[in-house]
Amino acid sequence: MVSSRSNRDAGVAEAQALLKMGNSRLVSLFGSIDDFGATFVHYLVDVDSREYRHFCEQVGHAIPSAVSITPAAAWYERELHDLYGVAIEGHPNLQPLVFHEDWPDHLHPRLKGTVRGEYRFLKVQGEGVCEVPVGPVHAGIIEPGHFRFSVVGDTVLHLELRHFYTHKGIEARFEGIDVSNGVMLAESVSGDNCFAHAVAYSQAVENAFGLSVPPRGRALRLIGLELERMLAHIADVGALCGDVAFVVPAAYTARLKESLLLASASLVGTRYWRSLCRPGGMVRNITDEKLRELGTRVAETATEFAELAKMVLETPSVLNRFESTGVLKREVARALGVVGPAARASGLRLDVRRDHPYGRYRTLALHVPHFNSGDVLGRARIRIEEVSVSAHLIADAIREIPSGAIAAAVPWQSSAQGFSAVESPRGELLYFLHIREGRIQRCHIKSPSFQNWPALPMSMPGNIIADFPLINKSFNLSYSGCDR
Amino acid sequence: MIFDVAARSLAGKQVLIPVEELLGNCSGSRMPEVDPAFLNFESARDAVDSCPTSALRFETQENGRYLVLDYGDCTGCGNCINAGHGALRPAARLVPCGVARPALARRWNVDTGEELAPEIAEADRAAEQIRALLGRALNIRQVDAGSCNGCEAEISALTNPYYDLERFGIHFVASPKHADMLLVTGPVTRNMEGALRRTYEAMPSPGLVIAAGTCGCSGGIFAGSYAVAGSVSQVIPVDSYIPGCPPTPAMLLTGILQSLNRMTRKGGLGGAKE
Numbered sequence: 001m002v003s004s005r006s007n008r009d010a011g012v013a014e015a016q017a018l019l020k021m022g023n024s025r026l027v028s029l030f031g032s033i034d035d036f037g038a039t040f041v042h043y044l045v046d047v048d049s050r051e052y053r054h055f056c057e058q059v060g061h062a063i064p065s066a067v068s069i070t071p072a073a074a075w076y077e078r079e080l081h082d083l084y085g086v087a088i089e090g091h092p093n094l095q096p097l098v099f100h101e102d103w104p105d106h107l108h109p110r111l112k113g114t115v116r117g118e119y120r121f122l123k124v125q126g127e128g129v130c131e132v133p134v135g136p137v138h139a140g141i142i143e144p145g146h147f148r149f150s151v152v153g154d155t156v157l158h159l160e161l162r163h164f165y166t167h168k169g170i171e172a173r174f175e176g177i178d179v180s181n182g183v184m185l186a187e188s189v190s191g192d193n194c195f196a197h198a199v200a201y202s203q204a205v206e207n208a209f210g211l212s213v214p215p216r217g218r219a220l221r222l223i224g225l226e227l228e229r230m231l232a233h234i235a236d237v238g239a240l241c242g243d244v245a246f247v248v249p250a251a252y253t254a255r256l257k258e259s260l261l262l263a264s265a266s267l268v269g270t271r272y273w274r275s276l277c278r279p280g281g282m283v284r285n286i287t288d289e290k291l292r293e294l295g296t297r298v299a300e301t302a303t304e305f306a307e308l309a310k311m312v313l314e315t316p317s318v319l320n321r322f323e324s325t326g327v328l329k330r331e332v333a334r335a336l337g338v339v340g341p342a343a344r345a346s347g348l349r350l351d352v353r354r355d356h357p358y359g360r361y362r363t364l365a366l367h368v369p370h371f372n373s374g375d376v377l378g379r380a381r382i383r384i385e386e387v388s389v390s391a392h393l394i395a396d397a398i399r400e401i402p403s404g405a406i407a408a409a410v411p412w413q414s415s416a417q418g419f420s421a422v423e424s425p426r427g428e429l430l431y432f433l434h435i436r437e438g439r440i441q442r443c444h445i446k447s448p449s450f451q452n453w454p455a456l457p458m459s460m461p462g463n464i465i466a467d468f469p470l471i472n473k474s475f476n477l478s479y480s481g482c483d484r
Numbered sequence: 485m486i487f488d489v490a491a492r493s494l495a496g497k498q499v500l501i502p503v504e505e506l507l508g509n510c511s512g513s514r515m516p517e518v519d520p521a522f523l524n525f526e527s528a529r530d531a532v533d534s535c536p537t538s539a540l541r542f543e544t545q546e547n548g549r550y551l552v553l554d555y556g557d558c559t560g561c562g563n564c565i566n567a568g569h570g571a572l573r574p575a576a577r578l579v580p581c582g583v584a585r586p587a588l589a590r591r592w593n594v595d596t597g598e599e600l601a602p603e604i605a606e607a608d609r610a611a612e613q614i615r616a617l618l619g620r621a622l623n624i625r626q627v628d629a630g631s632c633n634g635c636e637a638e639i640s641a642l643t644n645p646y647y648d649l650e651r652f653g654i655h656f657v658a659s660p661k662h663a664d665m666l667l668v669t670g671p672v673t674r675n676m677e678g679a680l681r682r683t684y685e686a687m688p689s690p691g692l693v694i695a696a697g698t699c700g701c702s703g704g705i706f707a708g709s710y711a712v713a714g715s716v717s718q719v720i721p722v723d724s725y726i727p728g729c730p731p732t733p734a735m736l737l738t739g740i741l742q743s744l745n746r747m748t749r750k751g752g753l754g755g756a757k758e
Binding site: 099100102103104107109136137139140141142143144164165166167168169170172173181183184185187188189190191192194246248249251252254255257258259261262264265266269270271272274275283284307308311312315317478479480481 | 486488489490492493496499511512513514536559560561562566574626627628629630631632633634635636637638639640641643644645646656658659660670671673674675676677678679683699704705706709710711712729730732
């Protein structure tokens with residue numbers, strides 16, 4: 001259910017009034033500029049976990065900050081300030097988010113003004129306090145980002161993030177390209193969740209044009225989305241074991257993940273299901289026979305993983321490290337608008353598949369596991385349970401696979417506006433599109449990682465710095481997805 | 485518990501892929517190649533028209549018209565395979581990996597279907613010296629200079645039990661100061677440009693640099709963005725290139741070994757099995 005309010009005078013005030021009510025959640029906040037150079041601010045708000053509402057207002061100079069209403073607005077407003085030059089009144093910390101010190105002064109993506117890149121970290125003072133800077137280049141094969149710890153001995157007092165090292169200007173990259181070419185860009189926003197991005201983008205086009213994907217196309221998408229979730233969760237559980245030096249399950253899960261990737265490569269022709277989804281449906285069919293073969297491999301992997309995960313969770317040395325580590329409290333998670341597995345491990349039962357169902361999920365009764373502990377163990381258990389749920393969803397979809405077309409015709413040259421969300425492995429992922437005569441005017445991506453990164457530092461104080469890799473991994477957020 | 489996990493793992497099947505099955509294999513990469521049997525001007529033109537990047541283009545030489553496929557620009561979107569009337573098909577083997585930038589492009593004569601022999605870049609003397617020094621051990625420092633993390637997922641897979649990179653004496657290390665090779669991914673973003681330069685400077689000499697992934701090779705679909713400084717070679721010197729969006733583990737392995745000229749011992753790229 002989607003409703004849209006485009007109020008040129010009071011959209012911001014209306015959105016903020018709605019956010020003051022307890023049953024609403026800030027989904028996204030972003031800017032756009034029209035052909036005449038007028039700047040607009042957009043709010044997307046989720047009401048009652050049932051309805052997305054869109055508010056839009058043309059802004060002159062400043063808008064009031066929403067941070068005192070919902071801290072979830074803090075990063076969005078900083079990004080809005082950086083990329084659209086919108087002044088934010090009353091923001092507690094309006095430091096640059098996107099631009100760094102080395103950014104060329106004259107090179108603003110949309111405005112004529114200069115770029116401000118200087119940044120000051122919070123200085124924690126007191127006896128024995130020292131700072132530990134980490135990154136942007138890290139020790140493992142991971143993405144770049146900077147973490148600044150203030151510690152006393154091993155204990156972390158404060159953690160501050162400095163990200164956007166992988167900012168590629170992707171939203172601006174969408175502007176002016178053909179709708180049909182957008183999938184390729186969407187797949188490269190966060191490569192490990194490429195299929196979720198491709199589906200979210202395609203659904204936004206379909207919602208804008210009022211298209212309906214044929215049943216077989218919907219089923220194939222569900223299989224791809226749930227397979228991607230299985231891959232991500234299996235790898236995450238393995239990486240958590242690796243971070244507590246339990247290398248056997250780490251290697252074991254790496255084998256399970258690779259077996260599914262190889263199955264996709266041989267049966268579908270692509271390891272991560274890239275180049276398979278398009279607006280209207282799917283690019284090419286997968287035969288029933290190949291789907292059954294894939295289903296067999298998925299079922300085998302899920303069974304093996306469940307047995308392995310049970311053994312891992314019964315190992316005292318694992319529990320000792322996972323339990324009560326990196327606790328994200330429910331109130332904090334709610335205040336920061338946290339989504340995905342991290343929300344469900346902190347007692348917030350949010351899942352786009354159930355709350356705002358799309359495609360084949362509209363016809364399903366979905367089991368959404370949740371835990372209240374908010375610690376590394378909770379986030380591990382969420383993933384373990386969800387692997388099993390995903391495997392069942394895939395099995396059902398394959399058993400009941402509809403025949404017929406896989407894609408609907410798309411009016412490629414039309415104009416429209418629309419948005420759509422999916423539950424990616426990291427949580428709520430939303431694309432907002434404004435299309436004119438078949439070309440994209442504005443594309444905004446609400447990324448679950450952008451939403452969740454500010455929650456990570458809130459789970460660090462009181463933990464030892466040596467547990468940071470474990471806690472970070474338990475959130476497993478995408479840097480590229482956040483930075484875009 | 486802990487021993488059950490170990491026992492279960494040991495009882496599992498052996499999955500290591502033999503090296504001869506890996507080298508030159510690009511299954512699942514979505515990279516296209518030309519099927520000469522279906523190549524003609526019309527099919528080539530439709531394929532070129534469907535290419536959203538500049539990977540496919542025509543080139544006129546003295547002895548005819550050629551269809552150029554530059555893997556350094558190819559994202560594997562599959563448009564050309566759908567539009568090319570059979571002239572392009574998914575490549576299973578022999579996509580160039582671990583070669584100089586010009587050698588990433590292959591050329592087919594549009595009228596005869598014959599492939600032009602690839603340009604062999606003359607090996608750099610410094611690179612040869614490094615290869616001689618490195619012998620059988622190689623330490624790699626991976627640097628993400630702005631990638632979408634698709635390349636990182638595949639590079640991480642190199643250490644899984646199917647590929648087991650360590651069997652070749654190749655290790656990923658935590659610091660550039662321990663590295664013989666930088667494996668760099670991504671279009672280099674403005675925010676990562678300085679960090680990439682500093683990482684390169686921290687690597688002891690002699691050292692090799694590989695640019696991996698289509699973004700690393702050419703900037704890919706992000707070339708020209710306000711937030712992108714350029715491809716890897718526009719920021720630091722690059723010795724060889726591995727295309728792919730993302731390159732599969734087999735392509736990465738082929739590229740790394742090819743960069744070290746180790747594959748000649750097995751008869752060269754794709755020659756091991758024949």
